[in-house]
Amino acid sequence: MFLIEKPLPAITEDGAPYWEYARAHELRVQRCGACGHLRFPPSNVCPKCLAEAAEWVRLSGRGTIYSFIVIHRPQHPAFQEDAPYNVAIVELEEGIRLHANVVDCRNEDLRIGMPVEVVFEQVKDDVVLPKFRPRAG
Amino acid sequence: MAGPERLRDRYAIAGIGLSRYGKVPGVSAMAFCLESSVRAIADCGIARDDIDGVLCLMPAQMGEQHGWASRVAALLGITPRFCATMDMGGATPIGMLQTAVMALDAGFANVVLCTFGTQTNPMGIFPMLFGSPWTIPYGDIGAITFMAHLARRQMHEHGITSLDYAHIAVQWRAHANRNPTAQMGKKTMTVEDHQASRLVAEPLRLFDCCLFTDGGGAFIVTSAERARDLRQTPALVSGLGQVHSSEIIRPWDDGKGGGAEAGAQAYRMAGCGARDISVLQIYDAFTPRVVHDLVAYGFADWGEIGELARTGQLTVGGRLPCNTHGGLLSDGHLSGMNHVVEAVRQVRGTSTTQVPDVQLSMVTGYGGAPHEAPPTVAYTVAILRRP
Numbered sequence: 001m002f003l004i005e006k007p008l009p010a011i012t013e014d015g016a017p018y019w020e021y022a023r024a025h026e027l028r029v030q031r032c033g034a035c036g037h038l039r040f041p042p043s044n045v046c047p048k049c050l051a052e053a054a055e056w057v058r059l060s061g062r063g064t065i066y067s068f069i070v071i072h073r074p075q076h077p078a079f080q081e082d083a084p085y086n087v088a089i090v091e092l093e094e095g096i097r098l099h100a101n102v103v104d105c106r107n108e109d110l111r112i113g114m115p116v117e118v119v120f121e122q123v124k125d126d127v128v129l130p131k132f133r134p135r136a137g
Numbered sequence: 138m139a140g141p142e143r144l145r146d147r148y149a150i151a152g153i154g155l156s157r158y159g160k161v162p163g164v165s166a167m168a169f170c171l172e173s174s175v176r177a178i179a180d181c182g183i184a185r186d187d188i189d190g191v192l193c194l195m196p197a198q199m200g201e202q203h204g205w206a207s208r209v210a211a212l213l214g215i216t217p218r219f220c221a222t223m224d225m226g227g228a229t230p231i232g233m234l235q236t237a238v239m240a241l242d243a244g245f246a247n248v249v250l251c252t253f254g255t256q257t258n259p260m261g262i263f264p265m266l267f268g269s270p271w272t273i274p275y276g277d278i279g280a281i282t283f284m285a286h287l288a289r290r291q292m293h294e295h296g297i298t299s300l301d302y303a304h305i306a307v308q309w310r311a312h313a314n315r316n317p318t319a320q321m322g323k324k325t326m327t328v329e330d331h332q333a334s335r336l337v338a339e340p341l342r343l344f345d346c347c348l349f350t351d352g353g354g355a356f357i358v359t360s361a362e363r364a365r366d367l368r369q370t371p372a373l374v375s376g377l378g379q380v381h382s383s384e385i386i387r388p389w390d391d392g393k394g395g396g397a398e399a400g401a402q403a404y405r406m407a408g409c410g411a412r413d414i415s416v417l418q419i420y421d422a423f424t425p426r427v428v429h430d431l432v433a434y435g436f437a438d439w440g441e442i443g444e445l446a447r448t449g450q451l452t453v454g455g456r457l458p459c460n461t462h463g464g465l466l467s468d469g470h471l472s473g474m475n476h477v478v479e480a481v482r483q484v485r486g487t488s489t490t491q492v493p494d495v496q497l498s499m500v501t502g503y504g505g506a507p508h509e510a511p512p513t514v515a516y517t518v519a520i521l522r523r524p
Contacts, residue, residue, distance in 0.1 A: 012270075041511060047383075069338050071337075073336075099275060
């Protein structure tokens with residue numbers, strides 16, 4: 001029996017801390033050491049001021065749904081058993097937009113503007129994916 | 138004039154060619170490049186040995202292809218002095234046209250061949266997943282997810298509906314039904330068919346999506362003077378525009394983002410406005426892209442889209458005939474090479490859905506890497522003029 005597993009995040013030097021913090025159930029991104037701009041996706045260079053220095057700061061984990069789609073025909077066979085499943089773009093209070101699944105919510109109940117908060121889902125022994133669930137506005 | 142306006146109408150597309158296209162298994166992407174190139178050479182009657190520049194769109198589905206354009210040149214028996222493989226996705230055909238014009242004007246080439254070929258089942262090559270580490274683990278994979286979000290936002294902010302998309306898809310299909318080489322040329326589509334087609338990435342349905350196509354296309358760019366001495370009516374390159382927009386820098390594109398700037402560049406270079414355009418080929422990988430370009434390039438307001446599509450304004454006799462070959466939705470997905478070819482046919486008067494008295498024929502491209510992090514979007518625009 002040939003089992004196709006879901007692809008895991010490809011982890012590189014600049015992105016590794018994001019996933020390490022996720023394992024500790026913290027949502028963190030880089031804040032530029034020079035201009036204070038919050039970087040996402042992670043990068044070794046600030047797209048605003050080109051400084052390299054940055055510290056990883058913890059985000060509120062709260063945001064609202066900016067957009068959502070429901071995937072009926074996955075582009076990867078490992079997601080077939082989950083279909084139809086949602087992917088939302090969540091706009092965090094800090095202004096960053098993340099793509100993630102919204103859990104604990106029926107697809108037909110999803111709405112643009114819906115308040116959500118981060119949850120952490122263990123998908124492998126050493127891999128945790130930040131996802132979102134509805135919260136009281 | 139120091140700006141690109143000084144290049145207005147000085148260069149032209151002299152020759153065009155499409156290979157066989159549709160479901161054509163077992164033919165390599167390279168073979169489609171060569172087949173379409175030979176047809177473009179024959180179309181305008183240029184001597185093969187006069188071609189000294191070669192540009193290619195990298196076949197993305199096959200992953201990185203080292204020296205692709207150089208290999209195309211070698212297999213055509215050309216030793217170019219200017220050669221490059223370009224990677225802007227569906228923005229590349231017009232990007233190649235712009236690069237060719239720059240090379241010609243700088244004197245680095247006299248005749249530039251631009252070509253592309255794709256095989257959707259490239260044997261022995263593992264297809265790449267479209268997406269980033271920030272999307273793929275969530276099952277957010279492929280070109281369609283970004284477009285489904287675009288549709289969701291168009292519906293939320295501007296009241297666009299799935300029925301609006303249906304009328305666009307049906308109009309394009311009617312054009313394809315008149316085009317003997319179109320992949321969907323023999324299959325008709327009704328609004329009901331569209332609405333009954335299965336959901337792929339909600340709110341998008343199957344008939345909101347482009348086709349999977351094997352095939353290739355080519356065109357030949359040279360000076361307007363030289364093109365006049367060749368076999369066909371030259372399509373003068375009047376306006377060109379290009380912008381690469383990133384979500385880090387700009388808010389999520391609402392239809393007035395980067396595309397509007399590319400359009401403004403092209404209109405300025407051509408010395409015209411949206412109202413002067415006779416016919417338009419939109420990069421229609423998914424139906425929301427059509428809506429986007431109609432708004433971004435100044436052809437319609439959000440509130441008019443439904444009526445335009447519903448009342449036949451997007452075909453011959455209407456306000457703005459579009460995608461007269463059937464588009465990526467119904468002619469075939471040749472990454473927009475077929476759009477450039479159709480824009481040239483409209484200038485020549487040889488389209489199977491010909492618009493009478495075409496003066497300015499416009500074509501848009503769209504690509505970049507919307508599925509990557511950060512999402513980046515490449516917009517390209519070309520305006521062609523009948524001499």
